[in-house]
Amino acid sequence: MSGEFTLNAETRTDLGKGASRRLRRLENRVLGIVYGGKNKPAPVTVAMNEIIKLAENEAFFTSLVDLSIDGKAQQVVVKDMQRHPAKNTIMHVDFLRVSAKTKLTMQVPLHFINEDTCHGVKIEGGTISHALNDIEVSCLPKDLPEYIEVDMAELKVGENIHLSDLALPEGVESVALSHGADHDLLVSAVNVTKGGGDEEEAAADEGEAEAEGEEESGEE
Template identity: 60%
Template sequence: MVDFTLNAKARNDLGKGASRRLRRNADLVPAIVYGGEQEPQSIALEARELKKALENEAFYSHVISLSVDGKSQEVLLKALQRHPAKSHVMHADFLRVVAGHKVTVLVPLHFINEDACVGVKKSGGVISHTMTEVEVSCLPKDLPEFIEVDMAKVELGQIVHLSDLKLPKGVTAVALTQGADHDLPVANVHAARVASGDAAAEGEESAE
């Protein structure tokens, strides 16, 4: 398991103008930490350090050790605001983690055994992913970095639903708590589509 640590400084100079100056002059990213019994706190992160952390998929669904002026606290990344054209981070939101209190987090799905999938190998099917992440609820200590979706035994025409996922102990899919109608599709194996040109050629051969 990867351990993530971020360093930050508290900031009192607030507003859009202050945020622009941070990004332009100091190469810092404005952010906020909220939740728990403490008041929300405005902070500034080093853009380079945050960018490096964001390159790791696990960072998005992992408890992070955030040190603000030397005082450490555990947080989760809850939101990112990126520049619409340049994609760099403009602002970040972090939620304080409180021991014994459940958190709701989007966790990535890892699809495994796709090469060995029955519907692909035996029937020539194609795998489609309907979801790439799932929203889960659990205690911070039980938070998984990802959830595996085993495609090995999925047959042609079969759909993998949320209820088919093997979730770790203590982890619940949020959608499933809202009733059977929310048992959403995660992936499926369908017949390969024949290109129109190929279909026409096959038709001509049949006519001959």
């Protein structure tokens, strides 16, 4: 299975701190490491402009990448990306080699749909809260999903969605659920709006009326 993304890399032979600074600042390269499988970890560099462009696409982080190292291609996935804390520039990337027959574990983003038409929001005036924005899954490389949809349309106030409620693609397993039912984490919920609701408003109006009546009696 070919990767949706392609990226060129070069083997890094000089591993000193001075060389790292030179590669980043003068040659505009991003440092990286390729690991996994039977081969040893391989230090590499990639062009800053190339990986910045790819990183703008969310799917880059959950897709197979055809990484060409010195002209030799291999398939990898992005396991980690470190950014500068202040400048937000990419500092380092970890690539994991993948095998068609070996399952991999990845964080996959959740896409919440139909929030604007959610019953608990549109009809009952509730608000949606998200406990998770991504989940950890295990699957073969060919089954790796770009994202997982969470349909909020039918949810009412007081109801919620857990990991076990998600419709995972065939061949994809939740890592948390594989540890047992007590790991069925909350994903999203529709809550009562604080300070809202007809009953609360009626109680507030009644309280204001009583207060006004007491003030008038005091003036007399």
